Amino acid sequence: MERMNGANALVQSLIDQGVEIVFGIPGGVMIPIYDALYERPKLRNMLMRHEQGAAHAADGYSRATGKVGVCFATSGPGATNLVTGLATAYMDSIPMLAVTGQVKTTSLGKDAFQEADIVGVTMPITKHNYLLKDVADLPRTVAEALYVARTGRPGPVLIDVPADVSFAMTNYEPPGPVSPRSYKVWNEIDESALDDVARLIAEAQRPVLYVGGGVITSGASEVLTKLSEKTHILVTTTLMGKGAIPETHPHSLGMLGMHGTAYANKAVHECDLLIAVGARFDDRVTGKLAAFARKAKVIHIDIDPAEMGKTVQPDVAIVGDCKQVLEKLLDIIAPREETDWNKQIMQWRNEFPLHCPADEERLMPQCVIGKVWEMTKGEAIVVTDVGQHQMWTALFYKVTKPRRFLSSGGLGTMGYGFPASIGAQVGCPDMPVFAICGDGGFQMTLQELAPAVEHKLPIKIILLNNGYLGMVRQWQELFWNGRYSGVDISVQPDFVKLAEAYDAIGIRVDNLRDVEGALKRAMEVNDRPTIIDFRISREENVFPMIPAGQSIEEMMVNRPR
């Protein structure tokens, strides 16, 4: 037991819970907490330049390492700046802890300077949140918050700490194990449902595995791959599921959905058994729900009971940790051989392959991504922003391991990619980290170049620059008669000079011949970020595409004439 103030107790609690780094920015009511960081350097502080960047960095750290990323922000505007980052993590079920300062308890509700009801604001975008009013509750609350964030279906948790709680003295003692009575983590698996699954798989003629981020979260990649190998059932993943099975594996069909591969979507459309594992039937996956996998029986395996029947009513539902469920399934399931169904899918793959459009004149973004893949052998951590470049990366960068592809899937947060890559690089200092961004999203959070330079992070920023908010432009081209409204952002900084202004490295590439050399140069840099400004063909589109709310019948494989 040690006598200390709340701020020190907070920092000590985080240290005792195994937290090594926080991403954050101080402010008036955070000074005691930052003073405690000064006192306790075991908890590293990475000073960001905007709280949104801090939240995304914590999120990227969580995704890349599987640990819980932590961010700090001050009361009022500092806290509200976290909102986008919390919502991003919440939509993708990413564990995260945000600690915000708050005005003192006696000022709460009085519209004090820099007061915002951040607990109220973040209620719908956090898994849980706390307003910490009593310093005595502090160690247990920190332990509980981290426990809630990482268990069950993970998610972000916020603790709001009023200034007087930071100042109040307490006898600090690390708390014992926490398990709030009202918090239920599902850990029994329905054995009879497992038998039903095994039977449905044995009876199926045309099964497909549809795999989401839950498989990554639960560490079920290996067992999933084994299951696919034992049964010869091919696997398509969601954006969040990329890396759940090596995409170089012959059983991988790549991503499905709006911009999924034609063969993955055809397989799902024609299958008679859809085995959904750690996925949630998002509208970007299903398109028109009534037409989605309509010939199929559905098995749904997920840790969140509320996902069962939320969008699609499964024939068999198993609530449980994906890894545990798949392990049990692997034991009881009968092996299957390759069938005509496998051949049929392979035929679709040959009929509708993904290809980089060859063009001598213009720089094609698909080829840039293809080159990045080639030169990293698919072994880098790739973090994307949101938009066309994200979908090109999803299609052309074959991820070979879990936690190597990080992207804002559910919320689709532009500005996510670069700060998230900072968290990933900090969490995995020995891994090559590539932030693949568009010029639109990168400009939303590029202020984080400063901490990236300060901490000598050798992140490679692959800027696919077309001078457009490209995905919106694509929709306007295809569905709005080419009326380009509010999408031209060709007035922009010189990104090479911008890099140099931050003391990072800037390279410009405007043709295919120079791509390899530029990447090679960037990969040799080990003490600062590099921006490669790829001036890509401006009006290149992402294909295949199934227009929103439609079915595979409306799939466009190429630009309509």
Added chain:
Amino acid sequence: MNDKARMHTITVLVENKPGVLARVSGLFARRGFNIESLAVSITDDPSVSRMTIVVSGDDSTLDQINRQTNKLIDVIKVVDYSEVPRIERELALIKVDAENQRRAEIMQIVDIFHAKIIDISETSFTIEVTGNTDKVDAIERLLTPFGIREVVRTGKIAMARGAVTAASGV
């Protein structure tokens, strides 16, 4: 599964902490669940509050309500009373015009419904009535011609018949 919308009575046992009501009602609003009535108070265990919520929706909506509500960290338990033999009550206070010449008539109605007149003035009665929703609806309807000035209803509360409890499982 029944895809017709109907009324359901659910009981939610929650941690007796500030903000819990906001969490539950916020969830209902956000996910588009319609609350018909909501009654909250503490229980025999002061650390636990009990909410009785009447919602309308089809079976799959109700299933989602149960599952989503259960996910809230401060929710200890959700019990769906829709298919359980149960006692349901609600209390209403009805302030009605009561001029001299009509008082007897109103008192007769109050008697029949086993209601009580709990306040009286020169021109009005305030009537307390307890019962299920139908009964409260009925007395309200019968008093309407006399001139209702104000009505307040608690919303429904429910308990399973027999020895079982919400905490033990109905």
